[in-house]
Amino acid sequence: MNTDFITSIEALSNPILGLIEVTQKCNLNCPICFRRLKNQSEISMYKDLEFGDIIDRLERLKKERPDIDPTIALTGGEPTLRDDLPDLIARIHAMGFKRTEVMTNGIRLAEDIDYVKDLKKAGLSQMGLQFDGFNNSTYQLMRGKELAETKRQALKNLKSVNQATILAACIMRGINDGEIGSIIDYAVENKDFIEHVNFQSFIRNSNNSDKFDLAYIYNKDEIVKSIECQTKRQIRKEHFTSPATILPVPEFIEAVSKKPQKQYFPLFHEHCNLTTYIYVTKNKTLIPVQEALNMESLLKYLEKITNELNNTNSFGKKTFLMMKLTLNMFQLIKKHIFRKMLYSSILKKEFDPLANLKEILMISCENYMGDHQFDYERNKKCGLFFLEADDMIRPFCQQEHY
Numbered sequence: 001m002n003t004d005f006i007t008s009i010e011a012l013s014n015p016i017l018g019l020i021e022v023t024q025k026c027n028l029n030c031p032i033c034f035r036r037l038k039n040q041s042e043i044s045m046y047k048d049l050e051f052g053d054i055i056d057r058l059e060r061l062k063k064e065r066p067d068i069d070p071t072i073a074l075t076g077g078e079p080t081l082r083d084d085l086p087d088l089i090a091r092i093h094a095m096g097f098k099r100t101e102v103m104t105n106g107i108r109l110a111e112d113i114d115y116v117k118d119l120k121k122a123g124l125s126q127m128g129l130q131f132d133g134f135n136n137s138t139y140q141l142m143r144g145k146e147l148a149e150t151k152r153q154a155l156k157n158l159k160s161v162n163q164a165t166i167l168a169a170c171i172m173r174g175i176n177d178g179e180i181g182s183i184i185d186y187a188v189e190n191k192d193f194i195e196h197v198n199f200q201s202f203i204r205n206s207n208n209s210d211k212f213d214l215a216y217i218y219n220k221d222e223i224v225k226s227i228e229c230q231t232k233r234q235i236r237k238e239h240f241t242s243p244a245t246i247l248p249v250p251e252f253i254e255a256v257s258k259k260p261q262k263q264y265f266p267l268f269h270e271h272c273n274l275t276t277y278i279y280v281t282k283n284k285t286l287i288p289v290q291e292a293l294n295m296e297s298l299l300k301y302l303e304k305i306t307n308e309l310n311n312t313n314s315f316g317k318k319t320f321l322m323m324k325l326t327l328n329m330f331q332l333i334k335k336h337i338f339r340k341m342l343y344s345s346i347l348k349k350e351f352d353p354l355a356n357l358k359e360i361l362m363i364s365c366e367n368y369m370g371d372h373q374f375d376y377e378r379n380k381k382c383g384l385f386f387l388e389a390d391d392m393i394r395p396f397c398q399q400e401h402y
Contacts, residue, residue, distance in 0.1 A: 008064075008391055016383040017101075018070040019396070020057060022088070023048045023077040027107055030143045032170065032212060034205045048082060057387045058095055064391060071099040073128065080108040080115070089122040103128040103168070105143070106154035113157045120161045126195065127158055131167040133179035134186075141175055159193050166196040171226075173218045180223065181230025187361055191280045196362040199223045203368045220274050220365035227363070231286070235363070239288040240274040241295075248302040255309040256322075272382075275364040279335060292335040301328060368396075 024046035058072065072092050079085060079102055089100050102119065106129050109116050119127075129151070132138050136146035158165050169176070169183055180199065187194040202217050228236045279287040289295065305325055309318060333339045382395035 008393070015065075015068055015070045015385055017073055017385070018061065019073045019075050019103075019384065019386045020054055021049065021076055021386065022054060022074045022079050022085070023081055025081050026076060026078040026105075027081060028078070028105055028143055028145060032142050032172070032202060032208050034203050034207050046077065051084060051088065053389070054088060055091060055095075057389065058092060058097070060391050061387060062095065069096075069098055071101055071125070072097050073101040073103055075103040078105055078107070080104050086115075086118040086122040089119060089124050093123045099125040101126045101128050101166070103130070105130045105147075106151055107147075109157055110150045110153035113160070116157045116163065117161055120163050124163065126164045126166055128166045128168050128198075129154060129158070130170075131155075131183070132169050132171075133176040134182060135176070135179065138176045138179065142170065142172065155190070159190065162193055164195050165193055166198055167194060168198045168200060170200045170202055171218045171223055172202045172212070172216045173222075174216070177218050177222075177226055178230075180226045184227065184231060184235070184363065188278075188280055188284055188286065191358070191361055194361070195358075196364070198364050198366060199227075200366045201368050220367040223365045224274055227365075234286045235276065235278065235288055239276045239290050240365070241276070243273060243275055246299065248299045248306065252302040252306045252309075255306045272367055273364060275362065278361040278363060279338070279359055280361050281359075287335065289338065292338050293333040298332045301325075301332060 025048065026046075074085065074088065082088070085102065089102075092100050100123070102124060104127065109127070109129075131151055132142055134148055134151075136148045139145060139147040139151075155165070167183060167187060169180075171177055171180065183199075184197060187197045199220075201219050201223075202212070204212060204214060204217060224237050224240050277289040279289065279292060281287065305321055308321055312318060312321075329339050384396035386394040386396065388394055
C-alpha cells in the first residue's frame with residue numbers, strides 16, 4: 001500500500017463518513033468498477049474482514065478521536081454477502097456511533113425481504129443503494145448485468161420497511177446522463193423513504209480504462225446542468241453550493257451548544273462537491289432552500305451573532321441575542337420548514353441543519369478523482385475515509401484505492 005496517502009487517525013480533519021470494507025467478495029463484476037476482475041481466478045483470494053477486526057478498528061477510532069462522530073459506512077465488495085451484517089450494525093450503534101450506512105448493489109435486498117427487515121431492526125440509519133437508472137441497457141453496460149427489475153424490487157422492499165435510503169447514481173456520458181431527471185422524479189415521488197440522491201462522476205483507472213476512455217467522464221458541473229434542464233429549471237445551477245459555504249451554520253451551533261462542530265464539518269475541496277436541499281411539499285412541489293430564504297443574508301447574520309455570542313459571558317446578553325435571532329428568522333426565512341430546520345439543529349446539536357428532516361431531499365454531485373487527475377492537495381481535504389488496521393486511515397480518492 002502506498003503510505004504517501006495513508007495517515008493516522010489523529011490526523012483526521014473534516015471527517016464526515018468513515019468507511020470499512022467488511023468484505024472483498026462481490027456478486028457482480030461491474031465493467032466500470034475500479035476493482036474489476038480481469039481474471040476470475042482472483043475470486044478465490046477474496047475474503048471477509050473478521051467481525052472482531054471491524055470492532056477493533058472502531059474502538060481505536062473512538063479512543064483516538066472521541067471528539068468526532070462520523071457516519072460509519074459498511075462497504076466492500078458487496079457487504080450484504082455477510083449474514084452477520086445486522087449484528088454488526090447493532091454492535092456499532094451500541095458502541096455509541098449515531099449513524100450507520102450500508103453501501104450495496106441491492107441484489108440481496110431484492111431477493112431477501114427478511115434480511116432487509118433484520119437490517120432495519122438492527123438500527124441501520126440509511127441504505128446507500130447503487131442506482132444508475134431505470135433501463136436494463138444502462139446496467140448491462142455499466143454493471144455487466146440487466147438489473148433494472150432487481151433495483152425496483154430492492155426499492156420496493158426498502159419502502160415496505162420505511163428504510164431511509166440514498167440513491168447513489170454513477171453518471172456516464174452517453175450511457176445514463178439522460179436519466180438524471182427521472183432519478184430525481186422517483187426520489188420526489190418516494191420522499192417518504194428516499195432522503196438523498198447522490199450523483200457521482202465515473203472513476204476511471206487502470207482496471208476499467210480498457211473499456212471506457214476519458215470521454216465517458218461526466219463531471220459535477222455537467223451533472224448540475226443536466227439537473228437544471230431535466231427538471232425544467234425547477235432546480236437550477238444557482239441552487240447548488242459547495243458545503244464549505246455554509247460554515248457559519250456549524251460555527252453558530254458551536255457557539256450556542258458549546259459542542260465542537262467545525263473540526264468534522266465537511267470542508268471538501270471546491271472541486272469535490274456541489275449540494276442543494278429541496279423542500280418537497282405535500283403536492284410534490286419543489287422549493288430549493290435558496291428560494292425559501294435569503295441564504296447570503298442569513299449566513300452573514302449568523303456570522304455576526306456568532307461573533308457576539310463568542311465575545312460575551314453574560315447570560316442576559318446571550319438571551320437577548322437569541323431573542324433577536326428568533327425575530328430576525330421570520331424576516332430571513334420565508335418558510336416554516338426552514339425555521340424548523342434551524343431550531344431543530346440547535347436543539348439536537350447536530351452540525352448539519354438539514355439532516356433527518358423528512359420534508360427535505362438532499363441532492364449532491366460528486367467529482368471523484370481517477371488516475372488521470374489525482375490531486376494530492378484535494379485528497380488531504382477529503383471528508384470520506386477508509387478505516388484501516390493499525391490506527392491508520394485512507395482518504396476515499398487515494399490512488400491506491402484504485
